[in-house]
Amino acid sequence: MRDLHHSLLSIDSFLKNKPISLLLDFDGTVSDFAPTPRKAKISPAAKRALIKLRRTCPIVIISGRPLHTLKRKVGIGGISYAGDHGLTWEIDSRKGGMPVPERYIQAISAIGRRVRPISRTYSGLLLEHKHTALTVHFRNVPPSLRPSVKKVITRAVHAVVEDSGLLITWTKVAVEFRPPIKWNKGDFAKLFLRTIARTFKHSFVPVYAGDEPSDEDAFKVMRKGITIRVGSRGKSAARFYTPRRYEIDEFLERLSLR
Numbered sequence: 307m308r309d310l311h312h313s314l315l316s317i318d319s320f321l322k323n324k325p326i327s328l329l330l331d332f333d334g335t336v337s338d339f340a341p342t343p344r345k346a347k348i349s350p351a352a353k354r355a356l357i358k359l360r361r362t363c364p365i366v367i368i369s370g371r372p373l374h375t376l377k378r379k380v381g382i383g384g385i386s387y388a389g390d391h392g393l394t395w396e397i398d399s400r401k402g403g404m405p406v407p408e409r410y411i412q413a414i415s416a417i418g419r420r421v422r423p424i425s426r427t428y429s430g431l432l433l434e435h436k437h438t439a440l441t442v443h444f445r446n447v448p449p450s451l452r453p454s455v456k457k458v459i460t461r462a463v464h465a466v467v468e469d470s471g472l473l474i475t476w477t478k479v480a481v482e483f484r485p486p487i488k489w490n491k492g493d494f495a496k497l498f499l500r501t502i503a504r505t506f507k508h509s510f511v512p513v514y515a516g517d518e519p520s521d522e523d524a525f526k527v528m529r530k531g532i533t534i535r536v537g538s539r540g541k542s543a544a545r546f547y548t549p550r551r552y553e554i555d556e557f558l559e560r561l562s563l564r
Contacts, residue, residue, distance in 0.1 A: 310534055310548040310557065317532060317546075318560075324511045326561070327502060328359060329495055329524065331516030332369035332376060335536050335554055341446065343371075343434050348380050355558035360384045362564075364502040364510065368392055368491055370482065370520065372436050373401075390438045391484065391520050392494025397501050406438050410485035413470035414440045417483050420462045428455050438485060445479035456481070475519050491516075492523035513561070515554055 310317075330336055333343070336352040356365060366386035369376045373389030373396060380387070388395040394403035417440050418433060425431040430446030444455050459481060467474060473484045495514065503509045512531035514524050525533045525543035535544035536551055548554065 307535065307539055307542060307544055307547045309539075310546045310553055311550075313546055314557075314560065321511060321513075321532070321561075321564070325506075325508065326363050326513050327499065327510035328356075328363055328365040328558075328561075329498065329512055329514040330365070330367050330554075331518055331521055331536075332367055332371065332379065334517035334551060335515050336367070336558075337379070338551060339445075342432060343441070343443065346379065348382075349552075349555055351552075351555035352558055353380075353382065355555065355562045356382055356385065358562040359558065364498075364506075366395075366397070366498050368494065368516075368524075370436065370439060370441070370518070372438075375436075386498065388491075388494050388498070390436065392491045393438055393487065393489060395494060395498075397498060398505065404487060404489045406485050406487065410470060410472065410487075411438065413466055413472055414438070414483055414485070416466045417463050417472070420466065421459060424455070424458055424462060427458075431455065439482060441480055441482040443480045477519065490523040491520050492525075492527040495524045496527055515557075517551075 333346055336348050337346045338349060340346040359365060366388055367376060367380050368388040370391050371389055373387060373394045376389045377387050386397045393406065418435055421433060421442055425433060428447050428451060432443040434441040434443060442459060444452055447455055471486045473486050475482045499510065499512060512528050514528050514531060515534040515536060517536035522543055533544040535542045535547040536554060538549045539547050
């Protein structure tokens with residue numbers, strides 16, 4: 307991967323006179339991390355840039371959050387949204403989605419019931435129930451206690467995960483449980499690009515930025531576009547990276563001036 311800040315001129319040259327589409331993760335990409343998920347909001351600079359950009363290019367915000375929550379958090383009309391890691395979406399005001407079998411919804415609820423008592427033991431542990439997914443945040447748990455929190459959660463949910471086949475994604479400060487459906491952010495991104503290509507009668511160069519492990523699925527299918535990992539340099543399918551989230555705001559503003 308190449309550093310985004312040092313690659314701006316080459317990106318400008320690559321995108322010159324080409325129609326682009328923007329596909330952006332929410333948390334940690336156009337929103338700073340907040341003490342709790344409820345307090346997260348789109349950065350003012352990103353919002354201003356996206357309001358400008360929506361006049362000239364199709365935009366979609368993709369998140370693990372529920373669709374209705376994501377729309378409320380972003381609060382920009384005239385763009386598209388995809389919630390639940392791309393399982394539900396609204397493209398040009400037309401809603402769609404992939405069905406989630408009830409057994410997975412029940413399994414996610416069971417995970418919540420098993421983890422909730424743990425949150426009463428470890429101060430700072432927070433459950434975010436998203437209906438089709440469950441995220442357990444431990445960013446506010448003291449770092450010295452996080453290894454034991456991970457072990458306790460793993461033991462508590464082992465049987466449910468084994469029986470249901472739920473997908474587990476660990477990050478440094480959270481763990482997420484999702485249904486094992488063969489549909490991810492990469493699949494949604496391809497659907498979105500096909501849809502806007504039919505609408506506008508031409509294709510777009512995709513520009514995708516995200517910081518989640520789930521964004522890797524999109525990076526892998528957009529090798530001909532501009533893909534940006536928000537985070538430290540490491541193993542990723544993205545072409546560029548930036549360890550500074552605010553550089554995404556600056557990059558969006560730069561795109562709005564093309």
